Structure formats: C-alpha cells, structure tokens
Amino acid sequence: MTSISQADRIDAVPEKFVSDRLARRQVRHAKERVIESILFLAAFVSVATTVGIVVILLKESLDFFQHVSLWDFLTDTQWTPLFADAHYGIVPLLSGTLVSSAVALLVAIPLGTIIAIYLSEFAPFTVREVAKPFLEMLGGVPTIVYGYFALLFVTPLLQMLYPELPGFNLLSAGIVMGIMIIPYVSSVSEDAMRAVPMALREGSYAMGATRFQTAIRVVTPAAFSGIAAAYILGISRAVGETMILAVAAGMQPNLTWNPLEPAATITAYIVQVALGDLPHGSIGYQSIFAAGLTLALVTLLFNVLGHMLRKRYRQVY
Amino acid sequence: MSEAAKVREIRALIAAHKRWDLVFAMLGLLALMVGVLTFAALFGQMALEGAPRLSWDFFTHFPSRKPDQAGILSAWVGSTLVMIVTAATAVPLGVGAGVYLEEYAPRNWMTDLIEINVTNLAGVPSIVYGLLALGLFVYQFGFGQSILTAGLTLGLLILPVVIVATREAIRAIPAAIREGAYALGASKWQTTSDHILPYSMAGILTGVIIGMARAIGETAPVITIGALTFIAFLPAAPFTGDPPAGLFEWILSPFTVMPIQMFNWTSRPEAAFQHNAAAAGLVLVVMTLSMNALAIYIRYRLRKNIKW
Numbered sequence: 001m002t003s004i005s006q007a008d009r010i011d012a013v014p015e016k017f018v019s020d021r022l023a024r025r026q027v028r029h030a031k032e033r034v035i036e037s038i039l040f041l042a043a044f045v046s047v048a049t050t051v052g053i054v055v056i057l058l059k060e061s062l063d064f065f066q067h068v069s070l071w072d073f074l075t076d077t078q079w080t081p082l083f084a085d086a087h088y089g090i091v092p093l094l095s096g097t098l099v100s101s102a103v104a105l106l107v108a109i110p111l112g113t114i115i116a117i118y119l120s121e122f123a124p125f126t127v128r129e130v131a132k133p134f135l136e137m138l139g140g141v142p143t144i145v146y147g148y149f150a151l152l153f154v155t156p157l158l159q160m161l162y163p164e165l166p167g168f169n170l171l172s173a174g175i176v177m178g179i180m181i182i183p184y185v186s187s188v189s190e191d192a193m194r195a196v197p198m199a200l201r202e203g204s205y206a207m208g209a210t211r212f213q214t215a216i217r218v219v220t221p222a223a224f225s226g227i228a229a230a231y232i233l234g235i236s237r238a239v240g241e242t243m244i245l246a247v248a249a250g251m252q253p254n255l256t257w258n259p260l261e262p263a264a265t266i267t268a269y270i271v272q273v274a275l276g277d278l279p280h281g282s283i284g285y286q287s288i289f290a291a292g293l294t295l296a297l298v299t300l301l302f303n304v305l306g307h308m309l310r311k312r313y314r315q316v317y
Numbered sequence: 318m319s320e321a322a323k324v325r326e327i328r329a330l331i332a333a334h335k336r337w338d339l340v341f342a343m344l345g346l347l348a349l350m351v352g353v354l355t356f357a358a359l360f361g362q363m364a365l366e367g368a369p370r371l372s373w374d375f376f377t378h379f380p381s382r383k384p385d386q387a388g389i390l391s392a393w394v395g396s397t398l399v400m401i402v403t404a405a406t407a408v409p410l411g412v413g414a415g416v417y418l419e420e421y422a423p424r425n426w427m428t429d430l431i432e433i434n435v436t437n438l439a440g441v442p443s444i445v446y447g448l449l450a451l452g453l454f455v456y457q458f459g460f461g462q463s464i465l466t467a468g469l470t471l472g473l474l475i476l477p478v479v480i481v482a483t484r485e486a487i488r489a490i491p492a493a494i495r496e497g498a499y500a501l502g503a504s505k506w507q508t509t510s511d512h513i514l515p516y517s518m519a520g521i522l523t524g525v526i527i528g529m530a531r532a533i534g535e536t537a538p539v540i541t542i543g544a545l546t547f548i549a550f551l552p553a554a555p556f557t558g559d560p561p562a563g564l565f566e567w568i569l570s571p572f573t574v575m576p577i578q579m580f581n582w583t584s585r586p587e588a589a590f591q592h593n594a595a596a597a598g599l600v601l602v603v604m605t606l607s608m609n610a611l612a613i614y615i616r617y618r619l620r621k622n623i624k625w
Contacts, residue, residue: 028504031506032504032505032506035506036417036421036505036506038413039413039414039416039417039421040417040421041413042409042410042411042412042413042414042417043413043414043417043418043422043431044431045410045414045473045476046414046431046434046435046438046476046477046480047430047431047434049434049438049449049473049476050434050437050438052449052453053441053445053446053448053449056448056449056452056453057445057448057449057452059452060452111348111351111352114344114345114348115345115348115349115352117341117345118341118342118344118345118346118348118349119345122338122341122342122345123345131349133610133613134352134353134356135352136609136613137356137606137609137610137613138352138355138356140527140530140531140534140605140606140608140609141356141359141534141602141605141606142533142534142535142536142576142601142602142605143534143536143537144534144536144576144579144580144583144598144601145359145363145534145579145598145601145602146359147580147583148363148579148583148594148595148598149358149359149362149363151583152362152366152583152591153358153359153362179351179352179355182351182352183352210334210335210337210338211338211341212334212337212338212340212341213334213337215341233440236440236442239442240441240442240443240444240445241442242442242443242444242536242537243536243537243576243580246537246580247580247583247584267442267444267537270444270447270448270537270541271444271537271540271541274447274451274540274541274542274543275540280456288448288541289448289452292444292445292448295442295444295445296441296442296445299440299441299442303437303440
C-alpha cells in the first residue's frame with residue numbers, strides 16, 4: 001500500500017467522488033423521467049375520456065342502428081321505444097330540447113347581456129364586488145333544486161296567470177333553466193368586455209359619447225367574439241340540461257313547438273330509461289346511447305359554430 | 318338662433334343622452350334583481366316547506382314509505398363516500414395534469430391535443446358522462462352500480478375544473494421563483510414539489526372545492542349509471558359485520574346520494590313527500606353554497622394577501 005505515490009492518491013479521491021456524484025445524478029435523472037411520465041399520464045386521461053365517450057356512444061349506437069334504420073330515426077314522428085308498437089323517431093325528443101332551450105335563451109341572453117354590460121361599464125366597484133360572487137353562487141345551486149323550484153313554485157305561479165297551463169310544461173322549466181344559465185352568460189361576456197382596452201373607451205368619451213353610447217357602440221362590438229362565445233356556452237348548457245326538465249317538463253315524448261305543453265327532452269328520456277330496469281344489450285338500453293349521441297352531436301355543432309364565430313370576429317389589439 | 322338658445326339646445330341634447338345612462342343603469346340593477354329575487358324565492362320556499370322537517374331524526378333515518386318517518390341517512394352517507402372517491406380521482410389526476418401542462422409539456426401536437434380536450438370536456442353535458450360510465454365502468458369494467466362507479470364518473474366530470482384552477486394558480490407564480498430554484502441546482506421536480514405546488518395550493522384548493530360542490534349536486538350522471546333510488550341500508554363499514562368486511566368493501570356497495578333522494582321525493586305526488594324534498598334540498602343548497610362561499614373567500618384572501 002505504501003507504494004502508491006502521492007500523485008495517484010490525489011487522483012484517486014476526486015475520481016471516486018465524481019463517479020459517485022455521477023451515479024447520484026443518473027438516479028435523479030431517472031426519477032425525474034418517471035415523474036414526468038406519471039404527470040403526462042394524468043394529463044392524458046382527458047384524451048382517454050374523450051376517446052372513451054366517442055367509442056362507447058358509437059359502439060352502442062351502431063348496434064341500435066342495426067335494428068332501426070337511420071331514416072326512420074330521423075323522420076319518424078313518434079318516439080315510443082318502450083311500447084309494444086315501438087317507434088324510434090328522434091324528432092319529438094329534439095323538439096322538446098329545442099323549445100325548452102329557446103325559452104331558456106330568451107331569458108338568459110337578454111338578462112345575461114344586460115348584467116354583463118352593467119357590471120363591466122356602469123356598476124360601482126362595491127356593487128360589482130358583491131354581485132359577482134352572488135352570481136357565481138346562483139350558478140352553483142344544484143340543478144335538481146332548480147327542478148323542484150320550477151315544478152312547485154314557478155308552475156303554480158304561471159298557472160295563476162294562465163289557468164289552463166298543465167302541471168308539467170316546457171315554459172316553467174325553460175324559464176328556470178334560463179335563470180340558471182344567466183351567470184354563465186354574464187360572467188364570460190363581462191370578461192370579454194373588460195378585456196377591451198381602456199383606450200377605446202377613452203377615445204369614445206373624448207368624442208363626447210355618453211357611457212351608454214360607449215358601452216353599446218364601442219365596447220360591445222369590440223367584445224363581440226367573447227360575447228358570442230358566452231351565448232354558445234349558454235346554448236350548450238341549455239341543450240344538455242337534464243334534471244330541471246326531467247322534473248318539471250314531464251317525461252312524455254311530444255312533438256310540439258308550443259312551450260305551454262309538456263314534452264320530454266333527449267336528456268329526460270335518458271333519465272326515464274335509467275330509472276327503469278332495462279336489461280343490458282336490449283334495444284331500449286341501446287336507444288339511450290343513440291339519444292346521447294344525438295345530444296353530443298348537437299352540442300358539438302354549437303361548439304363548432306361558436307369557434308367559427310370567434311375566429312371570424314376576433315379583434316386583436 | 319341666438320348663442321344662448323344654441324347652448325340651451327346642446328345642453329338639452331346632452332341631458333337627453335345622459336338620461337339613457339340612468340335608464341340603462343336602472344335596467345342593469347333590475348336584471349340583477351331578477352337573479353336576487355329568484356334566489357330569495359327559491360331559498361324562501363324551500364325553507365318554508367322544508368324547515369319543519371329538519372330534525373335530528375331526519376338525518377338519522379332511512380327513507381321510508383311513510384313520509385313523516387323518512388330521512389336522509391343513506392343519502393348523506395352515500396354522498397360522503399362518493400365524494401371521497403371523487404376527490405381521490407380528481408385531485409391527483411387534475412393537479413398532475415395541470416402541473417404537466419404548465420411546467421413540463423413540450424410545445425407539440427400532443428400538448429395541443431390535450432389542451433383542446435380539456436376545453437372540450439368542460440362543455441360536454443354531464444349526462445353524457447353518465448352514459449360513458451354506464452357503458453364503460455358498469456358493464457365493461459364490471460364495477461356495477463357502485464360507489465366506485467359514481468365516484469369515478471364525477472371525478473372525470475370535475476377534472477377540467479381542477480385542471481384549469483391548477484393551471485391558473487401555477488401561472489400566477491413569477492418565473493423568478495423557478496429560476497431561483499434552478500440556480501441553486503434544484504431539479505424540475507424539486508422545484509415543482511418544493512415551490513410551485515406549495516405556492517399554488519390555495520388556488521388549487523379553490524378549484525377543488527368548486528368542483529366538489531358541483532359534484533355533490535350532480536344528479537343526471539349518477540341516475541344514468543342506474544343508482545337505486547330506494548336504499549335502506551348503509552355500506553358495510555370496514556372490519557364490521559359477519560364475515561368482517563374488508564377495508565374497501567364499501568366501494569362496491571350500492572348507494573344513493575342526496576340529489577337522487579331529493580329527485581325521488583320531488584317526483585312523488587303526495588305533498589308530504591314534497592316537504593321532505595324541500596328539506597333535502599335545503600340541506601343540499603346549504604352544503605353547496607357554503608362550499609362555494611368558502612372557495613370565494615379563499616380566492617378573495619389570496620388576491621389580497623399575495624404580492625409577488
């Protein structure tokens with residue numbers, strides 16, 4: 001041992017030291033890689049969910065369309081999959097969905113837009129600080145509670161004004177659904193309006209415009225793409241809403257464009273079937289997936305429309 | 318026309334336009350009032366109808382055919398257990414995905430795909446998640462109509478909420494914090510776990526609470542998986558019963574949740590059951606609103622206290 005020279009000893013120490021640190025660094029590197037993969041997998045779950053939704057809806061719907069022709073599905077005016085004389089026309093369910101959504105939007109779009117303009121351009125700081133969380137809470141009320149409210153408060157109230165109104169109807173469900181959607185419409189629109197640069201407002205004021213003129217003719221057009229996005233969000237909420245309609249609009253498919261009548265929507269039909277006890281693989285079981293596919297396609301249609309609107313009218317500052 | 322007349326005319330014009338300002342401000346307040354009044358009516362009506370039913374017995378009794386003896390024991394226990402599974406699903410996945418997208422993700426098509434997906438999933442109607450769960454969890458994976466199925470479904474449903482909240486919280490942290498950690502030799506994960514996550518905790522918590530408040534009130538997807546509406550027993554507690562239940566046996570047990578119980582009572586024609594529905598609704602609203610209020614409060618505190 002004594003034969004090892006001074007120089008050797010000096011070299012030996014750092015070499016061991018370096019290789020040790022290198023090994024530690026490699027371990028650390030491997031650990032980092034593993035963690036990154038795990039995080040990636042977590043992020044990938046969202047893609048897997050979408051794929052899962054598409055695959056499940058398509059698979060069960062394809063089985064459904066082996067029994068029912070697409071033509072009948074789109075043109076038959078009756079939807080009675082659970083009866084002996086089964087008809088599979090989606091139109092009655094679609095009409096219920098569209099009428100109730102139209103009522104909801106007639107409530108939500110004007111009120112939501114006015115609230116957004118008011119909060120963004122008119123309201124004093126304190127009003128805004130109180131109103132925004134309040135609206136958020138309004139959007140947080142469970143929809144089943146709104147359903148109860150529509151059936152047992154709004155419908156009796158409307159019956160006082162119009163005694164012939166049936167206990168289940170699209171009108172009261174639509175109105176309550178509209179009020180539920182107000183926060184979605186107003187908060188997204190307001191964000192879009194507040195993103196409009198101050199210079200545009202200042203320019204308008206400098207020309208002698210009033211607050212109202214500035215809000216309507218300068219800020220609203222400038223924020224149009226965001227406001228359109230808010231409306232589209234409202235529409236897809238209305239089309240996909242389930243419990244308010246299942247509780248307050250009845251579950252009887254009814255081809256009508258009159259909001260004073262009861263009618264089932266696509267979503268209410270799915271709930272009705274799920275409440276029963278249909279065997280897995282039966283045509284009734286498959287029919288809810290066909291209904292769900294229709295619902296998903298309608299929402300997709302509106303989302304694509306919203307995307308196009310946004311692209312077309314986007315203003316870059 | 319004299320100078321004075323012209324001035325008067327202009328003043329009148331200005332006043333007329335200013336009046337529109339006032340009219341619109343009134344209209345705005347009125348529109349807000351519609352929201353306030355609706356909420357007051359909703360809460361007032363439920364309190365009026367339901368408050369007399371709220372008693373200790375209401376929380377400790379099972380549902381029953383006799384309305385005055387019916388309670389929400391199985392519903393609130395079911396809701397609590399489902400929420401545990403939901404949180405266990407949505408929090409790790411959502412926070413993990415948020416951290417990945419903000420801190421790790423390279424700029425490529427895969428990242429774009431994930432981002433588009435998260436945005437789109439937020440717009441998918443909740444009942445479609447129910448159909449996914451019915452086809453996938455109930456029949457493909459064979460989980461049945463269990464607490465596990467419901468928890469996973471609601472977990473996927475609120476995933477976008479948690480992801481977006483996590484990303485926003487992380488984005489608010491200045492780059493200097495990361496650079497400081499890297500300068501001292503910290504690795505990416507060390508930086509993330511020691512700095513990014515602790516500093517964004519309050520923001521993430523806000524998102525998780527809002528997501529959970531939404532999940533607890535969701536009815537449609539849970540009905541779609543075929544959850545029974547009449548459950549007069551509790552899932553077996555771990556290590557009890559004969560033979561003793563395993564630690565996780567409750568997870569495959571059938572269940573009911575608060576909103577389903579309320580739906581069940583609302584759809585009965587008897588007024589007495591509708592009083593029960595009102596009472597259950599009151600409990601549900603108080604729960605979701607206090608969760609939302611907590612989230613809003615945390616966010617408010619956060620905005621006030623943190624100055625980078």
